Amino acid sequence: MTTASDKTILVVGTYDTKDDELSYLSGRIRAQGGGVLSMDVSVLGDPKAPTDISKHQVAAAGGSTIQAAIDSGDENVAMQIMARGAAMLARQLHTEGRIDGVIVLGGTMGTDLALDLCAALPLGVPKYVVSTVSFSAMLPPERIAADIQMILWAGGLYGLNSVCKSSLSQAAGAVLGAARAVEPPKRDRPLIGMTSFGKTILHYMVHLKPALEARGFEVAVFHATGMGGRAFESLAAEGAFACVMDFATQEIVNHHMGSGISAGADRMTNAGRRGIPQIVAPACYDLVDLIGWQPVPPRLAGRPTHDHNRLLTSTILTPDERREIAGVYAEKLATATGPSAFILPRAGCNEWDRPDGPLHDAEGLAAFCCAMEQAMPANTTLHSLDCHINDPGFCQKVLEIFDDWVARGIVIA
Known part of the structure; x- marks a missing residue:
C-alpha cells in the first residue's frame, strides 16, 4: 500500500x-x-x-x-x-x-x-x-x-x-x-485526438472510436465547447497525438463571432504547426454557441436558435458569414506543416441542419461548401462528399484516409 x-x-x-x-x-x-x-x-x-x-x-x-x-x-x-x-x-x-x-x-x-x-x-x-x-x-x-x-x-x-x-x-x-x-497517461498505444459534441448532434465518434481502437490506437474525444477544445490544443502543442481528427471546429466560429465560449485564437493550429497528421471537418461550422443565461448579442438577434440547456444556446450564421468562416478555416489549414486533409460533407454538418431540422439553411450550406472549395489551401487535400457528416459515408472516408496514412508510414501504429 x-x-x-x-x-x-x-x-x-x-x-x-x-x-x-x-x-x-x-x-x-x-x-x-x-x-x-x-x-x-x-x-x-x-x-x-x-x-x-x-x-x-x-x-x-x-x-x-x-x-x-x-x-x-x-x-x-x-x-x-x-x-x-x-x-x-x-x-x-x-x-x-x-x-x-x-x-x-x-x-x-x-x-x-x-x-x-x-x-x-x-x-x-x-x-x-x-x-x-x-x-x-x-x-x-x-x-x-x-x-x-x-x-x-x-x-x-x-x-x-x-x-x-x-x-x-x-x-x-x-x-x-x-x-x-492519479493514473498518468500510459503512452503504451499511439493516441488520436478527436473533437466532437454529444451524440444528439454528432454521431461519428460512436463508430470511429472502436474502429480506431481495433487498429491498435487509443482515442481521446474532446468536448469542443471552449475548455474541451483548449485541452485538445494544449496536448496538440505538446505533440501528444499521433494523429488528430479535428471534426468539431465550431469553437473557431465562436471566437471569430465574439462568443464567450472560446478555445482561444490558436484553435485548429497547434497540431498543424507540430507537423501532426490532421484530418479536419467542419462539424457545426454554421452555429455560434452562446452562453445561455445571457442575452443574445444584438448582432445575432432575430435568428433561429436552439436552446441546448440553460447554459448553452446556439444560433446560426448567415450565408455571407459562412463564406467568411470558410476563409478563416482556410487560413488556419494553411499553417499546417504536416499531412493535412479536409473532409467536406456537402449534405450537412450537424443533426440540426438536416432538411427537417430546426436550423436547416440550404442556401447557407451551399454558400459555405462553395467558399470552402475555393479557399482550400494547397497544403491540404480536399475530400468533398455527397453525404451528411452523421452518415456512414463520412466515417468510411475518415478510415480510408487514416488507413492509407498508416500504410504509408505517415501515422505510426
Whole structure:
C-alpha cells in the first residue's frame, strides 16, 4: 500500500503577504502525512521563515534578479520574471522526481503566475490553483493547462478566517489525494485526438472510436465547447497525438463571432504547426454557441436558435458569414506543416441542419461548401462528399484516409 509520505506537494505563493495562509495549507498537507516543498514567489517582502526555494532562486531561474524586478517599478514586469522562474523550477523539480503535485495560492497576481507554472507541467501531474478569481472570465482559454484544477478561495483576500480555511483545507486534501490516486497517461498505444459534441448532434465518434481502437490506437474525444477544445490544443502543442481528427471546429466560429465560449485564437493550429497528421471537418461550422443565461448579442438577434440547456444556446450564421468562416478555416489549414486533409460533407454538418431540422439553411450550406472549395489551401487535400457528416459515408472516408496514412508510414501504429 502506498503511504502518504511517498507524495510531496510543491506549495507556491507570495510568502511575504500570505505566509499564514500558505503555512496553514502546508500544515494540512503534512497532517495527512504528505510532504511539502515550499516556493516563495514574493518580490518586495520576505517570509517569516526561509522557504525551500527562495524568491532569489526563482528570479534567477527567470533570468533576472529580485533587485531588477524591484527596480523595474512595474508589478506586472516583476511578476512575469517570477512566473518564468517558477515555471522553469517546477518543471525541473518534476523531472528530477522531487514533487508529485503542485498547489498555488493567489489573487490575480498569483493566478497569473500559476497559469504559467501549471502549463509547464505534463498531463497527469496534479495541478491545483486556489484563487480568489477561479473560473473568472479574466482567465484566457489559451493559458489553461489541460488538466488544471481550480478551487474558489472564498474569503481569501487577506488573512486567515474560518471561511477561507474551509477552502484551504479542502484544497490540501484534494492535491494530496490526487497525487496518491492519479493514473498518468500510459503512452503504451499511439493516441488520436478527436473533437466532437454529444451524440444528439454528432454521431461519428460512436463508430470511429472502436474502429480506431481495433487498429491498435487509443482515442481521446474532446468536448469542443471552449475548455474541451483548449485541452485538445494544449496536448496538440505538446505533440501528444499521433494523429488528430479535428471534426468539431465550431469553437473557431465562436471566437471569430465574439462568443464567450472560446478555445482561444490558436484553435485548429497547434497540431498543424507540430507537423501532426490532421484530418479536419467542419462539424457545426454554421452555429455560434452562446452562453445561455445571457442575452443574445444584438448582432445575432432575430435568428433561429436552439436552446441546448440553460447554459448553452446556439444560433446560426448567415450565408455571407459562412463564406467568411470558410476563409478563416482556410487560413488556419494553411499553417499546417504536416499531412493535412479536409473532409467536406456537402449534405450537412450537424443533426440540426438536416432538411427537417430546426436550423436547416440550404442556401447557407451551399454558400459555405462553395467558399470552402475555393479557399482550400494547397497544403491540404480536399475530400468533398455527397453525404451528411452523421452518415456512414463520412466515417468510411475518415478510415480510408487514416488507413492509407498508416500504410504509408505517415501515422505510426
